[in-house]
Amino acid sequence: MWQPNLVNYSFNLYGQFHYICGHKETTICEPEVVIKFKRGKATMAKTPSSILATQFIILSLLSSFAIILVQGEDQGFVRSLDPKLLGLKKEKLSHFRFYWHDIYSGKNPSAVGVVRAPTNSSTLFGSVSMIDDPLTQGPELSSKLWGRAQGFYASASQQEVGLLMAMNFHFIEGKYNGSTVSVLGRNQVFNKVREMPIIGGSGLFRFARGYVEARTHSFTPSTGDAIVEYNREKLTHICLYWHDIVGGPHPTAIDVVPPPSKSSPTNFGLVRMFDNALTQGPELSSELVARAQGFYASAAQKELSLLMAQNFAFVQGEFNGSTITLLGRNSVFNKVRELPVIGGSGVFRFAKGYAEASTHTFDLTTGDATVEYNIYVLHY
Structure with a gap:
């Protein structure tokens, strides 16, 4: 050659x-x-x-x-990378809570108007404000400074006060010093709670995703100054009645696994699936709020104790479409039984808490039971 x-x-x-x-x-x-x-x-x-x-x-x-x-x-211009090469470790979930101070008044405002509204609009449509707002640990401006919210917001709605928010939360304290979280979303300022997406970040927040919830803590109409709380966890108490109907032509609970031994005094091994009504009052005819869907299993040989796995699926009101998930032990002959709340969806994302169950009525002939549930749940 x-x-x-x-x-x-x-x-x-x-x-x-x-x-x-x-x-x-x-x-x-x-x-x-x-x-x-x-x-x-x-x-x-x-x-x-x-x-x-x-x-x-x-x-x-x-x-x-x-x-x-x-x-x-x-074989191309794309290649797979080991996340460790970029210093990426196991993904984790973090919760932050701080107060955002939007100050127009005084000698040193943290927010200034940079574009006036082009027309005499009731919503100031088209106006733009640039911000360098303090983010503090508490609602007082004098409390510990965690970072600054830097960016702008613009009035982007003609019919209501709806802002386009584009800002970086720049942290200046602790292990997050120098890192940022980027937020871009819609802020309907007169709503009680506003949700905006987290679209990215830098430093410890590379590849970040998530959301923020904003709640107005205080607002001064004369100056336009506002304090907004971002991501507040709250405690909610819910009282419902759980109707377990085993007998009759329309049972809501059916056996799916019979007990392996008929001689067991606790029906050990029995599994029962249910789709039980959760009502506002103890009567089955009272207002339906949710349904309890899941199963319970006889999981003790010496006493009547159930493994309970169920979702409370809400069908109306402010929690419509949301769920609360419970998984725990139910010693049914105890006056009060406590079961953990292990999660949820919708309004109850990241939920944690507990439920107290107390038997209201029990029919020995049919096995039907009405149980009062008091649920204490922390959520956002």
Whole structure:
């Protein structure tokens, strides 16, 4: 096979690659640096370009070779990376709560109008304000400063006061010092709770995703100053009556696994699936608020104790579509039984708490029971 005696590689300022064999070039260019390889030796011929440009081109050469190697390995311009190479560790969930101080008044305002509303709009449609607002631990401006909210908000609705919010939460304390969380979303300021997406971050919050909830803590109409609380956890108490109907033509609880032994005094091993009504009052005819869906299993050989796994699925009111999940032990002959709340959905995302169950009525003939549930749940 014919072997060329001389192979020239030339690179221009943008790192483009050209191959020259003998006197024929596949791509015509005017090289600034030519590196010649002959008999295992390399020599460099300089053109009138500056030394600085030469050094830059050599870096381009090295970069181009790196790109070629990557492309050759992964068959394209995309490659998979080990997250550890970027310093990424196991993903975790964090909750922050702080107060956002939007100050228009005084000698040192943290928010200034940069674009006036073009028309005499009741919502100031088109106006833009730039912010560098303190983020503090408590509602007082004098409380510990955790960071600053830097960005802008713009009135983007003609029919209501609805703001486009674009801001970075820049942290200046603790292990988060220097890291940021980026928020971009819609803020209907007169709503009690406003939810906005977290779209990214930097530092410890690289690849961040999530959401923030904003609640107005105070507002001064004369100055326009406002204090807004971001992400407040709250405690809710819910009282419902749980109707477990085993007998009759329309049971809401049915056996799906019979007890393996008929001699067991506790029906050990029995599993019963249920779709029980949860009503506002103890009467089955009272207002239906939710349904308890799940199963209970006889899980003790010496006493009547049930493993309870159920979701309370709300069907109306402010919690409509949300769920609360319970998983725990129910010693049914105890006057009060406590079961953990382990989670939820909708309004009850990240929920935690407990439920107290007290038997209201029990029919020995049919096995039907009405149980009062008092649920204490922490959620956002």
